[in-house]
Amino acid sequence: MTVTRRRFLAGASASAAALAAPAFIGRAQAADPIKFVSILDQSGGLDIYGKPMVDTTRMAIDELNAAGGLLGREIELKVYDPQSTIQFYTQYATQAAAGDRADVVHAGITSASREAIRPTFSRFQTLYFYNVLYEGGVCDLNCFCTGSTPAQTVEKLVPYTMNKWGKKVYIVAADYNYGQITAQWVQKYVADNGGEAVETEFFPLDVTNFGPTIKKIQAAKPDLVMSALVGGAHVSFYRQYAAAGMNRSVPIASTTFGVGNEHKLISAEEGDGMICAYSYFEEIDSPANQDFVARFKAHRGEGAPALNELAARAYEGAYLWAEAVKQAGTTERMPVIETLRTGLAVDGPSGRVTIEPKTNHALQNVYLAELKDQAFQILEVYEDQPPTDTLLVCDLVADPSQAVFKFENGLEAAGIKM
Amino acid sequence: MDLVAAVGLQILYGIANLALISLGLAIIFGMMRVINLAHGEFLMLGGYTVVIAANAGVNLWVAMLILAPLVVGVIGVVVERLLIRWLYGRMIDTLLATWGLSLLFIGIVTSIFGASTATTISPPLGVVSIGEYTSSAYELLLIGITVALGIAVFLVLKMTSLGLVARGTMQNAEMASALGVSTSRVYMITFGIGAAISGLAGGLLAPVTGVLPTIGAVYIAKAFITVISGGAAILAGTASASVLLGGVNGIAAFLTGPTIGEVALLVTAIVLLRLMPRGITGGLFRKSL
Numbered sequence: 001m002t003v004t005r006r007r008f009l010a011g012a013s014a015s016a017a018a019l020a021a022p023a024f025i026g027r028a029q030a031a032d033p034i035k036f037v038s039i040l041d042q043s044g045g046l047d048i049y050g051k052p053m054v055d056t057t058r059m060a061i062d063e064l065n066a067a068g069g070l071l072g073r074e075i076e077l078k079v080y081d082p083q084s085t086i087q088f089y090t091q092y093a094t095q096a097a098a099g100d101r102a103d104v105v106h107a108g109i110t111s112a113s114r115e116a117i118r119p120t121f122s123r124f125q126t127l128y129f130y131n132v133l134y135e136g137g138v139c140d141l142n143c144f145c146t147g148s149t150p151a152q153t154v155e156k157l158v159p160y161t162m163n164k165w166g167k168k169v170y171i172v173a174a175d176y177n178y179g180q181i182t183a184q185w186v187q188k189y190v191a192d193n194g195g196e197a198v199e200t201e202f203f204p205l206d207v208t209n210f211g212p213t214i215k216k217i218q219a220a221k222p223d224l225v226m227s228a229l230v231g232g233a234h235v236s237f238y239r240q241y242a243a244a245g246m247n248r249s250v251p252i253a254s255t256t257f258g259v260g261n262e263h264k265l266i267s268a269e270e271g272d273g274m275i276c277a278y279s280y281f282e283e284i285d286s287p288a289n290q291d292f293v294a295r296f297k298a299h300r301g302e303g304a305p306a307l308n309e310l311a312a313r314a315y316e317g318a319y320l321w322a323e324a325v326k327q328a329g330t331t332e333r334m335p336v337i338e339t340l341r342t343g344l345a346v347d348g349p350s351g352r353v354t355i356e357p358k359t360n361h362a363l364q365n366v367y368l369a370e371l372k373d374q375a376f377q378i379l380e381v382y383e384d385q386p387p388t389d390t391l392l393v394c395d396l397v398a399d400p401s402q403a404v405f406k407f408e409n410g411l412e413a414a415g416i417k418m
Numbered sequence: 419m420d421l422v423a424a425v426g427l428q429i430l431y432g433i434a435n436l437a438l439i440s441l442g443l444a445i446i447f448g449m450m451r452v453i454n455l456a457h458g459e460f461l462m463l464g465g466y467t468v469v470i471a472a473n474a475g476v477n478l479w480v481a482m483l484i485l486a487p488l489v490v491g492v493i494g495v496v497v498e499r500l501l502i503r504w505l506y507g508r509m510i511d512t513l514l515a516t517w518g519l520s521l522l523f524i525g526i527v528t529s530i531f532g533a534s535t536a537t538t539i540s541p542p543l544g545v546v547s548i549g550e551y552t553s554s555a556y557e558l559l560l561i562g563i564t565v566a567l568g569i570a571v572f573l574v575l576k577m578t579s580l581g582l583v584a585r586g587t588m589q590n591a592e593m594a595s596a597l598g599v600s601t602s603r604v605y606m607i608t609f610g611i612g613a614a615i616s617g618l619a620g621g622l623l624a625p626v627t628g629v630l631p632t633i634g635a636v637y638i639a640k641a642f643i644t645v646i647s648g649g650a651a652i653l654a655g656t657a658s659a660s661v662l663l664g665g666v667n668g669i670a671a672f673l674t675g676p677t678i679g680e681v682a683l684l685v686t687a688i689v690l691l692r693l694m695p696r697g698i699t700g701g702l703f704r705k706s707l
Contacts, residue, residue, distance in 0.1 A: 201675050211431055212428055212676070236628055
């Protein structure tokens with residue numbers, strides 16, 4: 001495309017108008033469909049997370065439309081695939097906000113992608129949902145983080161596994177903001193529970209040879225390994241760990257294993273005994289969840305993937321937004337945000353999910369489960385857990401003008417004692 | 419002492435791993451000067467062949483050692499006939515075409531098997547103990563297979579008439595053609611063998627790393643760095659570059675961590691190519707294979 005002066009001026013004045021007075025831009029006529037944009041990786045190394053999320057998002061929108069849409073209008077779902085590339089995230093985020101004029105955007109898998117696009121949605125005043133478990137710390141009026149955070153999951157996982165297996169912990173984590181900050185949370189909870197984090201190692205997302213690390217783990221002789229590894233390549237860690245016979249001597253607990261359906265990727269012998277904590281497991285024994293799983297299998301048809309926290313929360317996230325639109329009676333951004341922040345709740349497959357207004361995070365059930373024969377067996381349930389990590393640093397009720405990521409420079413910089 | 423032995427073994431495995439994923443690429447690049455950007459996908463296809471065959475009840479060893487190279491070798495020959503042979507001598511065009519091919523393979527495999535295939539095959543064989551340390555016996559086997567593969571390629575190139583013809587074509591295609599060699603057939607066979615070895619490597623690594631449609635991207639950069647650092651000689655180049663880069667990577671990864679390990683590998687390759695722009699065998703062992 002060549003940029004002529006006329007086109008440039010038209011574009012510049014339009015975007016100036018959009019920035020200056022978004023409320024005056026006619027959003028939509030009553031009959032126009034409501035625009036719901038989803039930006040999730042469906043190819044590249046992160047597709048193991050993104051594909052099931054897109055499936056459940058699609059199912060939520062289909063169900064809402066089958067029930068008559070929202071406010072008498074149909075919901076139009078537009079899905080972009082950023083191909084596990086941050087650059088495409090920023091491109092599609094701008095497209096969704098400025099081009100499509102989306103009413104809501106549900107987007108991002110890695111924390112790196114979230115931080116790349118969150119400012120875009122603030123700037124364009126486009127309502128943003130991030131439905132993925134992450135390290136906590138986002139404090140942004142425009143952004144709703146519905147996934148679980150370390151205070152909800154790691155805080156349960158660390159003492160449980162330390163009581164069961166012992167106090168010496170070896171941490172392996174992915175090398176970007178999620179892994180770095182989550183490793184700090186693990187170190188903190190290990191220390192809080194009187195244990196010792198003997199070593200912490202970080203891995204770029206494309207590492208597949210974990211041999212040197214496995215030898216180091218053998219030399220360090222920990223009681224358990226805590227893994228925050230991410231993506232398709234890192235699945236090799238669990239295989240190579242089992243191939244060296246380590247899974248029988250030093251068990252693994254993980255903050256990420258299973259949300260990419262890794263438990264279906266490795267065999268039963270390799271995975272048995274691993275312990276994880278999430279706010280959803282496909283194996284939750286409740287009528288609501290059994291119904292959800294059956295509907296998903298029918299909706300997705302043959303080859304339906306296993307369900308995990310990310311997939312379930314993408315579905316519940318869509319319903320949280322839909323409920324807010326219904327109660328607000330409009331899709332306008334501020335009324336919807338205000339409605340969500342009244343402590344809005346939906347009863348989803350994971351149980352009740354309630355928006356916490358100080359942080360725009362969610363109160364949610366947390367389940368602790370052990371892997372057996374490629375399925376999780378639920379050990380403990382903790383109901384309505386608050387995001388206490390983010391509550392330590394964020395109060396949007398006192399100061400709604402915030403749009404920051406408090407843990408950007410680590411926990412100590414955010415004033416959390418290690 | 420046990421630790422030294424265990425780490426030494428680990429480094430040896432890292433070297434063998436590099437050589438294994440690079441050998442197929444080295445043959446195609448060294449013999450034909452074709453830069454095959456779909457190399458990673460050949461490895462991926464080998465992995466999928468093993469997974470599908472094993473899930474269908476085929477013996478794992480048959481799947482890894484026979485089916486994977488066979489299937490990918492045939493795919494290689496088809497690719498050469500349909501695509502590569504029109505592009506000999508046009509390096510940039512081949513680059514683009516094979517890159518497109520790589521995207522096509524990823525797309526096809528994703529649409530057939532989904533983004534994350536259940537690869538429930540575990541590394542066969544058990545565990546080997548070295549004092550207090552344990553290693554996978556399968557890793558030892560992979561080291562052995564890599565060495566055997568290198569010897570086999572050497573013998574074929576050095577002892578058979580096919581090897582002689584292939585080396586002749588590699589040195590001077592026009593002269594070989596004038597002497598009655600069908601260079602087109604030599605290229606087809608070479609590409610097929612290169613693809614088959616890539617398929618074998620992908621199949622052998624499937625139980626260790628798992629298989630995803632996009633797993634090729636993980637291998638391709640390392641394979642290219644190894645082949646380019648090695649230079650023109652197929653075997654001596656791959657072997658010397660694997661020993662150097664795999665050794666540096668293994669030692670740095672053990673002493674510091676995987677990030678520095680990868681950085682050390684790349685820095686070594688950059689320094690090496692600055693000092694020897696034509697790779698190790700461009701400077702040393704020039705007469706070798």
